[in-house]
Amino acid sequence: MSGKTESLTGPILLMRGIGKQFPGVVALDGVDFRLLPGEVHALMGENGAGKSTLIKVLTGVYEIDAGTIELSGQQVAFSSPLAAQQAGISTVYQEVNLCTNLSVAENIFIGREPRRRGRIDWKRMRARASELLAGLGIDLDVSTPLSSHSLAVQQMVAIARAVDIEARVLILDEPTSSLDAGEVEQLFDVMRALKAQGIAILFVSHFLDQIYEIADRMTILRNGRLVGEYLTRELPQVELVAKMIGQVLADLEKLHGEARAFDEPLVQAQALGRAGAVEPFTLTIHEGEVVGLAGLLGSGRTEAARLLFGADHATGGQVVYGGEPAALRSPRAAMQRKIAFLSEDRKRDGLVPELTVRENIILALQATRGWTRPVPREQQDKLVAKYIAALKISPAHPEIPVRNLSGGNQQKVLLARWLILEPRLLILDEPTRGIDVGAKAEIQRLVVELSDGGVAVLFISAELEEVLRLSHKVGVLRDRRLVAVLPNDDELTTEALMETIARGGAR
Amino acid sequence: MRRLLWPLVILALLLLVNVVFTPNFLSIQMRDGHLYGSLIDILRFGAPLMLVSLGMTLVIATGGIDLSVGSVVAISGALACLQISQDAGVAWAVALALGLSVLLGAWNGFLVATVGIQPIIATLILMVAGRGLAQLITDGQIITIVNPAYKLIGGGYLLAVPFGILLVLAVLAVTAFLVRRLALGLLIEAVGGNAEASRLAGVRSKGIIIVVYAFAALCAGLAGLMISSNVSSADGNNAGLWIELDAILAVVIGGTSLLGGRFSLGGTILGALIIQTLTTTIYSIGVPPETTLLFKALVVTVVCLIQSPAFRAKVLGRRRRPPAPGPVPGEKVRVSA
Amino acid sequence: MSIATLPKATAATLTNPRYVPVLVTFGLFLAMFVAGGLRYEGFFSGQIILNAFIDNAFLLVVAVGMTFVILTGGIDLSVGSVVALSTMIAASLMAGPGWPPYVVVPLVLLIGATLGAVMGFIIHVFEIQPFIVTLAGMFLARGLCYTIGTDSIKIDDPTFTAFAQTQIDLFAGLWISPSVLIALAVVAVGAYVLHYTRLGRSVYAVGGSEQSALLMGLSVGRTKIAVYTISGFCSALGGVLLSFYMLSGYGLHAVGMELDAIAAVVIGGTLLTGGSGLLIGTVLGVLVLHLIQTIISFEGTLSSWWTKIFIGLLLFVFILLQRVFSMRRPRRSP
Amino acid sequence: MLKRISALVLAAVLTASCGSGGGATSATSSGDDTITMGFSQVGAESGWRTANTKSVQDSAKNAGVTLKFSDAQQKQENQIKALRSFIQQKVDIIAFSPVVESGWDTVLQEAKRANIPVILTDRAVDSKDTTLYKTFLGSDFVEEGKKAGQWLVEEYKSSTDPVNIVELQGTTGSAPANDRKAGFLEVVGADPKFKIIATQTGDFTRAKGKEVMEAFLKSNPDIDVLYAHNDDMGLGAIEAIEGAGKVPGKDIKIITVDAVKDGMQALADGKINFIVECSPLLGPQLMDLAKKVLKGEQVPPRVVTEETTFTQEQAKEVLSTRQY
8 A cells, every 4th residue: 555646755654454343343444544744634434434443543542453553664552642642643532531620731731741940830831831722812811720611622722732742643533523613724724834844634524624625635434444545636525425424425405494483382491591601591492393503612502401401400580381381400300391402512411331222222211210110121122223223323232332332323322312202302412513424414314304293403503504404493692692593594594693693693 | 140250260269268178168967957057157147248238239339339337237236136125026126227227328328419428428427426326325335135036137047047148138139129120220320320411311310329328228227137136236336347348348349340330239249258258268267366367458459350350461361352442441431432 | 837739829719619628628627626715625725736736647647648549539548557557567676676767767668658559550550449459458458567466566766765755845835746847748748749740740630530641641550550659658657657656566556547538638628539639628637637536525525425426427517518618619611 | 215316416406506616615624622534445345345434434423523534436546635635624633544555655744744643544554654654553454364264274174185275366456355365375375285276356246256156166176165355255156156056164165254244144154164354343443543643642553453253153143233
């Protein structure tokens, strides 16, 4: 494979015949990969194709079962992320892997803090951290704990950390999933500057537009195998998607034609609010209606959804459900009224990692019945099999621990958990984040199906196209306030939405 | 079953050591219409530990820990014996003791689940105060009682089998039913595996936690009855002293992680048997009292090392099967592949 | 006390969520002290506070080590036994072969640190839970005590006893022992290490998320082994201070001290799950435990069991109040 | 029972009020006419100890002495703390039962400097400076072990067959366990026919005593004599012996120490053969000594409690009059 294409200098990184197995899953099977200095190289593939595993193998998180890795022509085997880092490979992993209990500055510098006479020079560290973040267009108090910042900021912090390490290879695994457009541009500027310095960048993203904007070449994986290596400019998007999912994908149209009138209001939030989280808002959701919630991260979208599910206590207002006031004191109370909530942070608020796929799927159903009335095993197996098939969960084995599944499949497991309950209102908080095109389309199609079947859906997403494609009406949040509720008619475009978000008022 | 392989091997090894020192160690005879022999002794004396460990398993599975079981053992025994010494009926005494135990356990659960105190500290409170409570009940004296019906619980026989063993079997069966046939086990594992996710899935975590601590205390209370019945006396200060450490050890040897989540009842029973066999071994092979603890430390270390997959891989040279695509097994936060 | 732990107490730091638990503990401690002073004659004296340090110098040192371990999310049950073992080794070497203290003390410290390092090594390399490894360590150290001897061994080395009986007079009849200075030095050094060294920050990182720390390229293994070594060292030093205090070595010294140390650390606001807490909190935790005991001793009419019940109740009231006051913490905004 | 529960509730209320800093009810007073005594007890680890505490408390009341009682929960460090706190509270006299012999010099010197006389009870300290305390009142554990051994030697003096002895020790490392073992060994060790074939700690408890004895019975078929360091372990062992189908007191001869009520009962019933008394009733003697010391009278440096030994016949006679 080496020397096949146009490289003048040799590849800085060369991986050959990489194989990696987990119990019940072949994650990588004879994968070749190379990275040239001064290029941005996209690693493409669906969820579970093996992208994250390849990166973790490369950075010493996992040992490889087969194959070789060469860095600058020398064979290497990293025993730990530290060793990889020392060899000049700097990584931002998919899920933000930082210590939220430490300050922002520390998260950037921990392990290589500036020191003076042996002691950590906190002043200099904070100053340097502020500088670095400023370079990424972020201005904040770097002495505050990371936990007090949004996921987007956390992601930028992770990037700042990786960028600052003197690296020859920079790996960015889904760095943009929670960034807004401006932040992505900032990041790309940084990437271009690094590229100009001859640093090789490995880039993973599910946003195809971003790939085409920044990447020079791409390597495509499918089911743990190599599909091929291509120059970005020579591979049209449609072909790329076809290669990733192994089939041609039907075009995604606006799935819901236009705003229509609904008769039965199912859930009404009346001046519902929570001090410090989201200001009182009023919103009506009808049966069969898809309501989109748009807004930047931290605009109060998730907080609003949590109030509707009783995950947090409201400090004002009320929820009217089916015409009657409903006190949603706990998620249980909401579930009894057939409200379901797919949370944004699946690792923290969704999965029970060591339980099996089956157990994770039936958890909510069992919870509604209490521990004294178990769901009969045959019924469990039937339900689980049904949803594994319906949602194409892979591997299609109900008895493996859910932590062994890829991110997208874990998301489907959680979706199955709620679908089993046959909810009348389904709240989906960023259901498609970090998920490949195929799975994304499946989830979108599912939303349409559910809505056609009379289920009300509250759909939260950072991707405005997606919100527009699915929703009957769109609520816009800004600075913890619901600033507008817009019917999804012909006039409503992504531009119009963005303007509303930016201006903070109705059209 | 695979998970229980190593505990089984260790137990077998320990028994083997005994056979070398005590030739008729494995023989079980009928004497005075009872089963009699060293193996029966191990089961009989291990019964309280097995009970306490069963309760402890569920607590640990929720990610908690209960240091107060030893004190509950003392309180329960003390209260029952006090009642009996004051001519109360055995049934009433037993019911009262177990009732108080459940109450104390629920108190622990309340502190952990509702007030939100870290389990080790929440139960430390009762561990300290409970010991005092037990002595308050006995007035610092050893209450001696003569009551054949009460004696049955810990020292008697039913159908030639020591009643204590039957009691453990019954509790084990009930526990297994609750957690595996009913859905308690799943919900406990969910709460222990990810408490916030369980709450959002509608699991009544608080209720589950309170139930679990109450159950642990009930088991401890029963063990307390057994211990006091066995010697026909209640010793507020010494009954169940440090049993919590042995119980935690038994749970861990049985393969349940202290971080919560998955648990194994069978493993726990095996773990408790290993510890009791170890104790009996120390007595029978004549380890001098000064080196008893040293011996125990040695065996515990060896047992835990053999149990550790990492140890087997690194030292015994087995090819290591990664338990999960996470580099550090047994860690709370796992990366998804 | 240690200035290093509390950098300029500006208004900003006072509202910093990291300091809230410590401040709450401090407030409650003061309230309890005032209450005791109003209730008992002779309670309101400076010497009562100084006694807290004199009587708890060893616990303070042990709790410093425990804080390191708990900050990484671990636990060390062996400390009490290692303290006992240290007194035993020190006493037997000085009493038997008559080794001089300047040989014995470093040796004891070395043994303690080594024991800790071995436990840390097993915990990290063989991935066995700290609770169990240190429990085995607890049995081991206590067992070693008994193999050395079951009797209490008197220490009558002149240098040692002279040092032990030195009183450093302050003013107005107040005094402290040299052990107090050693303990405070340990606290200061500990706070410095936690705040100003890479090791210290790694300790917090590992406690925050071991996974993330690993992925950020920190040497998790070295950090974990280091904290258990530190804890072992502190326990040994605590043992030396205890032998100053008692002038004897005994296998039954410091039974259950691990629970006191853990309680002190937790009362001081450190989370058992790791990653959050300050050494100054641990100092306060030790003082609170002592205050509870002092109150009971001043009460003077409690029978043995009421003593235990009271300790439990006071502990409960304290933790409950602490919980209530530091409850309102912001949820992480997404 | 109800009374105790209400007492508990009262305690909770009391805690709350003391937490909120209620009235200044000064319990301490070093008034001129009444004596305030600080007494630091080891703990409440056995019935014997509780009886000892009760005796001190009752006799203090009878003698009009204000007693500051402090329980050390078996920890020497707690005891030292208690002594310091007594000095702080300026009590008139300090009495305490040391957990161990060693390690008291520093704190006793502080007491001396504060001019507070000290009386030791139950156990001595090994300080070279005997001016640190006024007197020592208590039993001699080594002597108790010797008495047990002497009875055994006497009992088997006509026999030449080897005598197999098993020993149930007290808590490993505790003073009574160490000394009772040493004293016993000193006597029986002189004659080679006495063989201690097994020895193990029973932690001074019945449950452990029973458990250990069962194991002994399995691994050692011919046991002639059991020597238990206290009555409780002996009582536990009796159950084990009966369970094994042997007759305690006949098939296996039993010697214990303490002479608590249950033990005396068993002795009278013939299940125990010999008990060495270790009396906990030190209270009256202690108060007496305290008053003498405070009046400046001379007291002997060592006051041994009046203790005896009991055979089965003697037990039957005195059983009804035992106080504890």
